[in-house]
Structures are given as structure tokens and as C-alpha cells.
Amino acid sequence: MRTLTALTVAVAIALVATTPVASRQFRSGTALVLVDVVATQADGNLNRNLKRDDFLIFEDGKPQEVKQFQVVDLESIAAEAIDPPGVFSNRAEPGAVFALVLDDMNVDSKHTALMQQTARRFVDEQVRMGDYLGVMRTGVNSPLLLTTDRDLVRPIIAQTMGRRDINDVSSLTGAAGDTLPTQTLNTSQMPDFGALGLFDQSPSARIQAEQSLVMLQRVVEYLAPIPARRKAVLLFSQGIAFDLEAFAADSNSRSFDTMRRLLAAAREGNVAVYTIDPRGLPGSQDPVTGATPVPVTRDAGVDTLRDLATATGGRAVVSTNEMAGAFNRIARENRFYYLIGYEPSDLGTSKTRARQIEVRTRAPGTTLLHRRAYAPAAATAVAAVVNRTPIASPLPVSELLISMAPVVFPDPSGGASLAVPFEIGGNLPGNDTVKYTLVAVDGRGLSTSPMTGKVKVSDGSAKGMVRQKLAPGRYQLRLQAEIEGRGIGVALANVLMLEPNTEGPVCGGFMLLQPEGGTPRPNVTRFLDPDRSVMVAMVLSARNLANTTLALVVRRPGGAQEAELPLGRPQRVGTGLWRIESGIPAKTFAGDAELILLANEQPVPGCRTELSFE
Template sequence: MTIHRPQRVVCVGVLVLGAISSVADQPPNREFQAGVALVTVDVVVTDRHGHTVPGLDRSQFRLTEDGRPREIRQFQAVQVPPPTGSLPTAPASRPRVSSNAREGQPARTFAIVFDDLHLSPAQAEPARKVVAAFLKEAFSSNDRVALITTGGDVWWTTVVGRGRDDLFALTSRLQGHRPPDTTVGHITDWEALRIHDRDRSVLALVTRRLTDVGADEVYAASVNRRRITLRLLSRVTDALAGAEGRKSVILVSEGFVSEPQRSEYRDVIASAWRANVAIYFLNARGGAELATAGATDSPRLLSEGKDTVGERSVYIDAVRSEAEGAVSVALDTGGFAVGATADLGRAIRQIADESRVYYLLAYDPLAPLDGKYHKIGVEVLRDGLAVYARKGYFADTPRGKGRDPEPTSDKLAPAIRAALDAPADDGGLPLRLAAYVRNNDGDKTDVMLVGEVEVDVLPDARPGAPDVDIEYYMASVSRESGERAGISDNVHPSSSEGHAPLLTRTFRLSGGTWQARLVVRDAKSGRMGSVTHDFEVPLQEGFRMTTPILTDTVAPGPRPVPVAHLAFAAGAPVVAQFEVSGQRSGPDGISRVLSGFTLTGPGGRTLAHMDPTPIRPGADGRLARMLKLPVPPEPGQYDLTLTAHDDIA
């Protein structure tokens, strides 16, 4: 058996390094950039048929705060091209190193929240079809998408163009966890709420059909489910606060009753207003109708008010009371609700269109950071059009900025938690992340995560001086099982010339696809960065090779040091090291593994080649090889192909 391990992104040369540094350090190119004191509002405008309206200008909008006119200081009309046919095929292999350097213009961001706590197993199947329909029809290749379950089994983020297959694979893990109650004595959540609120008419109706009401138990269970779902929605909207472009949350749920006096309702709406996020509610109640509703369906419309124009409003079914809480959350955040008997295809297109054609308005607030709620009013000065935007905001300090002394339930600072949850990487502190799959021991494999921090951008960093105090968190999650691994720490790295400080941790992981995230914060300035890296942990079967270490740093021993970069300075010595395992032994108990390599440069010309030669076991019996690669004569991109062959197999 022969293994070929091409290292296709090995770049050598100061020219490549310069290009990478300039991308990491430059601010993003934004057409619209609101100042710190400005309030930003996303505005969707539709015609009588519910279609989004492009082509409006600043003069056609009127904006008020608390009823007082405000000047529109900044304005941008956004129109994202619709998807063109099928999405591109996902890359054949994942990148060896991931960076949080910004690429191009900000994309749209979607968070699909699958509310498995409010879905029964039977309802989960059509609800999964809703998610699959969104993945297939609504997204463009550069959209950022997070797929999340309220029960905590799934939290995965990706860019659609490179992670579409991961999202489709995750839909198989979307299950319903609410046990169905088909007993004669079944009480709905709404009935339990009304009885809890001393509604005698509902109590009388329920009592006539039951001898033992049991409303207290049903109400307590309902409160617990709602609390978890609403708190997770707040966590999701908090995580979206730092993302640029249009931000939307799609809640796929059976819905929940409305009890607005509870703090969780106010918190999720305030968080959505703060983050400028619209929440859309897709009602899964009604079984398979949700996935099969067609254009002939005639959903009943519930208007937001007499000024509502067209068909956008709210599509809602006959069991409104059981889902009224989810409907109100959607309306109050600038989204809408879709009932189980609505035209699903039309609803998906409408949500996608509202994220493709919209307007960004920014203005000076009346009283910056006074801690109070302020109502926002937006009008369009053209007949026959409807306007949808968030209804207000709280003038307080945005979450996730600087140090927040209040820890979350998992003991992480809110800023760290939001950065770990966010679909988009934070480029405030340049980072890179790589994964090195080592040999296995038992049913799990040692995987070393290596992060690099460009601390030179920090104000207190001096070459060679440990003046930087950073805290970091590394977390990994399995796509197949939801298994998690994470660790946090504080370090005092030195900034040495030519090398970024390394953050290295080893985790024991099962086979499959994993997603790792590194979050770093400078303790003094509060400056943060985050980076996401997807990688494969192969099943430990047969003849195999560890992830090759390619490095310009060698510790005494000699011991090659794993790094998180594939660009090296011209003239710097570069070392490669790998290990093989799973080889067969001959009748004499001795294995025979041969290894060689080929290094090619620009134009495909061969710079160095070594025919396969036997790998001699080390003192510990391991089969490892270290190669000192020849220094290329000029800057450019170089490809290294390693081969290993089990001669006995």
C-alpha cells in the first residue's frame, strides 16, 4: 500500500509573506461604515405583492427616534446578486491552515435554529425538510450559515461555498425531543398558561373533559422549554452582533405560547435590536403540510396593523395561541412568521430576498448611551410600499466589547462566549490555526491544535519582550456526534522577530469531521480575534500517515515544532517530519516501509527528488522520518509531495 500526501499550499518567499501580512493587517473595504455613536438600521421595503423593492435613495426615506425626525447621516442600498444555478462543488480537501484575514466584502449571515425542544420526533422529519430546502434554495456560496439546535446537540458554522456538504450531513442529526402526549388527559401549553393565570373559562372547559387537570406540571415544563429556547436565541443574536451585512435568524419550531412579562422574552428582543438581527419563525406544527405546502395553499394573513401593505405580514395557522410567543418575537425584531399551511417555497424566497435587497440607514441618536429604550420609525415616501425594520433599541454599551465582568452559565466571559458562537471570524487580532493528526491510542486519536497570534499589532508588544498578556480558548466539536473538547488558559507570549507566538494544545478525538475555533483576547486592551478551522480525523484503520509537520522552527533534539503557517522567508531552512503506522510485519516480525518525496516549483519544474528508501525504526519503535528541504532559489509557490509505501502489504 502506498500513501501520497501532497502539500499543495507550501509557499516559500518573502513576496508571499508580504502579501499575507498585508491582507491580515488591512481593514475591510466597506462602502458603509457607521461611526461608534451612530445607530444603524436595516430596512426592507416591499411592494403590494411582497416583493422587495430596490433602487430607492436617501431622499425617499424619513427616519424618526421617539417621534422626532433624525437626519440620515449614512445610507447604503444593498443588492446581493441571487444564486446562479447550483452551488459550486465543495473543495476536494480542507485547507491545512485557516486564517481570520478578511476576504472581500461582508456577506450575509444566517443562523438556522432548530428548536428540537419544542418538536416531537414526528414533527422533526418535515422540519428537517424545511432546513434542507433552505440549504438548497436560499443561500449563495459566500453566505455564512450557522446550524444550531436548542437542545445543544448541534452548533456548526461555515461558509456555504466550502461547507455546504457539512451542513447537509448535519441535518441527519436533527431530531425532535419533545415527547408526544396522546393521552385523553392531554393539556396544551396554552391551556396550562391560561389556567395558571386564573382564566376560569379555560379551566371550566378543561375540567369538563378531565377529572385530574395537572395544569401545574404542564405549565412548569412549558416554562422550562421556553426559557431554554429564548435564552439560546439571545445567545445566538449576541453572537451575531459583530457580523457585517444583513443578519437573519430562522427559528424552525412548533412555537411557544406568549408570556411577555417573563424576562427571557424581553431579553431576546433587546438582544436582536442591539445586534440589528431579524428573526423569522417557521411553524412546524401541522406535520407534513409544512414540507409539502404548494402554491395553491391559501394561508390566512394576520396584519401587523392598518398600515401594512401586501402579503408579507404574517402567515399563521389555526393554532395561533400555541405559537403566539414565537410570532411576537419575529414581529418585534423585524421578521415575520410562516404557518404550517403556508407556501413554504414562497416563504423561503421571501426571507432570502429580504437579505439580498435592503437598505442601511445610520443616524445620530438623541441621547447616546443613556441606557433607555428608544423607538425607531422608518417611512418610505412613495405610495404602495411597506417598510420593515427593527422597532427600537436600547442605548447601552454593546455586548461583547471589552471586558464584561458577568460570566455566562458556563463560566466564560460573555465576550469570549459570543466570539466562540459567532458564525464569522473576528479579525481584530490576526490569527491562524492548524490541526496535526498524530497516532492513535485505543479508539481515539491525539490531535494537536496549533494557533499563531500576531501580537506585534498590540500597543504594548515589543520584540523579544513578554509584555503581552493574552487569554485564549480553544474549542472543538464533532460533526458526526456533537462531541466537544475545549480548554482555556492565560499566557504571556514573547514577540520575537520573524515568528508569531504559538498556542498549542493536544486533544484526544474520535474519527470524523471536526470544527475547531480559537478565540484570543488581549487582557490589557480588550482587543479580540477568532478563527475557525475544519479538519478530518481519519478512522484509525490500515496503513496511515500522520499530518506532516512543515516548519521553519526546530527545537533542540532536533525536534521540529508544529506551526500554523505555510509561508516561509526566502533562504530559511524548512524541515518536514511525519510518522507512519498500521504497517504489516513480515514472517520475521520486521516491517519494511519506504518513503520518498518530490519538491516542485513554479511552472512544475522539479527542484528536488528522493527515491523511496527504508524508514528505520527509532529507539521507541516508531517509524518517523525528518527531511531537511533544499532552500528554493527564488520566491514563489512550491509543492511538496510525500510518499510512503508498505512494502510487505
């Protein structure tokens, strides 16, 4: 069986919560400034061989000493050994972090399908096992969903609907001589929104632009406190009608404040904003609808996409049809980079003034991508939120190790509920008491009431089980464990609460139990004592099992079938829900094996795991 060391999943969390997470060990310091740097060679490939001495860093033109240096390589995480199916822990290093922001407020309705297709393409082609993925829409007050379960975010992409009226965006105005759509609005009676930094003179477009900026700001501020790593926000938009020059000239507008906070959080938190116009080249045919848009030489809103990407150390993917190459580059830049830390030699008298950052390299033919500025005041603001509730953390917290194996199981009151057996620690002192909290969050960001309890440590670990009634659907589980004075852990899991009466059988996972002191106890880690018997139980959703031949088989690594286990008669536990039991006699197997349920010789979704008898 693969070692239990991989990342599991992240969770849907409201954007108002920002918390620290487990990260690489970087020496902390109140004045330490961290900069993630992407190094690209002339041929477009990443330069993976740079050393500390290859970098020079400057603040406001003054050279700074590199105090910290680390090569961050997340490419191998997907290939690392992972927890067996159905088991989730906080042991592994997270992969890349991608937050997709679908700007349905600033995409024409006729381009909805194209935006959906483009976002799905990135998810399907670039997101790997172990990567954290979130999707949020600007047109609804929704939370950001961070998860490694792509099936959880696909419905959000499918629900996206462009809302911008083409008659509003046709009034965009740019510099003199720009070629813009020919249809215009009569703006003689309109208020002057130029002081707000908004190009479009229509009130609806102004509101849409402001809302998009606010939602983008929330995403960036949510990701910013995740320390010592690069985070990527992918903004899919036709362009936000916001003029950065006008923004810089008027510091009293609401738009100014929103943009200021957005840029400050992005720069301080190493959040790179990649802006993507799904329309591709001006005048090119929409590959989804077949329509040909009005040719545009320069769209002021698209210019904002370019400016926003440049200001945050990202890239603008606009006026191009080469999405595959652009997406591959985005993914590579966020899986391999250099993390450089320095302590400013002179903060000066102003603690709030933005400082310019420049990183150079001695390596010939190499260009660098990084954020260009930071503000000490913004650093303080980000640090101020670092110690909030750990259970709201975007990523797992691994001070205290946690494993859990959630499974749909018959409920004592009838029907089925979610049973969450867990194991905390491994070499804990025997007199410790562990406090735990469990929350389930659905795809809308709505969470259940926290379930709390305490469990004593025995033989180096604390074991327990929590039950929770949930409506059918997909959820993110967040399990927090704490030992006073010893640390906190948070593990995250994806679960599917079964919908009764499915057409074909769907499984809610395996519950494995081995006797301890004469009492069957749930096994979480899938490491089993070969000298003791194993009880196997599962719940299936199916309209009818009369014409279904079920088989529970044990296979060796590589697929060779070792044995077929006897199955008990399915017992109805609710409408369209069935409980099935089996067992593995003591001294039957040794070493690694795969346990899988078959229906008419086909694998049943949700009923596969890996075992290790040792």
C-alpha cells in the same frame, strides 16, 4: 496562492458568554440607535441602489436625523480570496450569521424527519463559505455552535427528536370559530394557565412552550452583542402555544419576563427571528413520511410564530410548501442590507419605555423590513456585556492579527496530539511580549482547560506553537492573543482529531518547516522562502497502508502537475496512525503552487494546501 484574507471558522461556545467582536467601523455613541433595513422591490428582488437620502426614520412618530449610513454587502465574501486549506486567521470580514433553533420540544415526533430534512436543506443550499452557522435544540441544554464547518452541525440536526405529544397539542384553543383538531382533553380539573399567556391547558405543553422560549431567548441574547450587523435566528417549530395578547395583559408571569427579554434583546441587537413551520401547507402530505396531517384552519401556536417574526423584523414561513424560495429570500436578506444609525432627538423622562421605530423610503415600489421598536434600558443591558472575555466572542476579533495552522502530529509521549503553530502580528515593535490563550471546544460545548503562555516579538511578529492532547473528534480552536495597551485578537479554527484505524487514509494536515538560524521552524502562513528547503510532515490514520500507493505532488494553479516529491517510509506512531515525511529542496519552485497527497491516485482528505514561494 490566494491572499490570506478570509474568514475561517467560528466556535462552539456556551450561551452564558456574550462578547464583542470585530465589526465595521461605526462611530460609537451612547445614544446611537442602529437599525438594519432590508429593501425589497415589487418583483421580489432586493433594491441595492438606495442612498442615505432615500431613507426617512421616525421614533414614536417624530422624524430623526440619519447620523450613520452604510451599505452592507456580504454577497462577495464567499468569492473573496481566502486562507489556504489548513490555515485559519482573523483577517477577513465575516459572512452572514445564521443560528438555527430546532424546536424539538414543540414538534410532534412523527414530524422529526421532516424537521431534520428542512433544516438540512437550508444548510446545504443556502450556507456559503464564510457564513457563520449555529444549530441548537430546545429539548436539550446545549450550547449554540457557531462555525463555518457544516460538518460540525449536521450531527446536531440528525440528533433532533420531536417530543411534543399530539394528544397535548390537540387541546390548543384559539379565537371563537377557529377550526382546530377535533380531539380534546377534559380540562375541567386543569389549572388556568391563561394568565401565563399559554394557549394549551396541559401542563406538559405549558412546560414545553416555556422551555422553548427560554432557549430561544438565550440564543438571541448570545447574538445580540455582535455589533453593527444583522443576525438571523431560524426557528423550526410547529408553533409555540403562547398568546401575545395574554402576555401583554399580565406582566407578572415568568413567560412574560422571558418574552420581554427575548424581544428586547432581538430588537436592540438587530436579531431577526425567522419562524419556519416544516409541515408546510395544512393538510398537505408529509414528503418524508407520506402522512397527511389533520387539516387546520388556524393553529394558535402558528400565530405565535407569525407574531414573533413580525416583532423582530423577520419573516414567518408558515402554511407554505415553497421552502426553497423562502430560504433563498432569508439568505439574501441577511447578505445585503442597509445599516442606519440615528441619535434620538428626545429620550424624554422615561429611560425604560419602548420606543417605536419606523423607516420609510422615497424609492417607489420598495418595501422595507426592519425591527419596529427598541428600549433604552435594553440598550444599556446589551452594552453592559460588551466587554467580557474576548476568547468567548461569537466571531473573530481582529485588533491583533493572528494566523494558525493546526495539525495532528506525533506526540513526544507516544501516539499523536494536536500541534498548533501560530503567528501573531506582522509589524509589531520588537520589544513587545504577546500573551496567548488556547482553548479547544467540542461539539457538545465542552472546552479543555486553557493553555496559556507568552512569546516575544521578533522581526515584527510573534511565533510559537502549542501542543494539546485531544480525544478523536471535531473541535473548534480559539486562540486569543493580547499585547497590553495595543489590542486583542481572537482567531477561530476547525480541527479534526484523527480516529485511528480508519478504513481509508485520512490526513491530519501538513506540518511545513523551514530553517531559521539553523533550526527548523513551523511555517504558518504558507508564504515560503524559495531559497530555503522545506520539510513536509504529516500523520495519517489508516488501518493498513500495505496496499496503498502514496504520492505527494506539487501542482500549478489550474491543475497541471509540476513534480512528485519523494516520500519516506510510513512510520507507525500509534495504533492505526502513521507519520510520513518528505521535503522540497531549495530553489526548486517559484510562485504559487498546490501541495496535495494522493492515495492510489485519489486525494487524501485533510492533506491539501496552497503554497507561495516568494
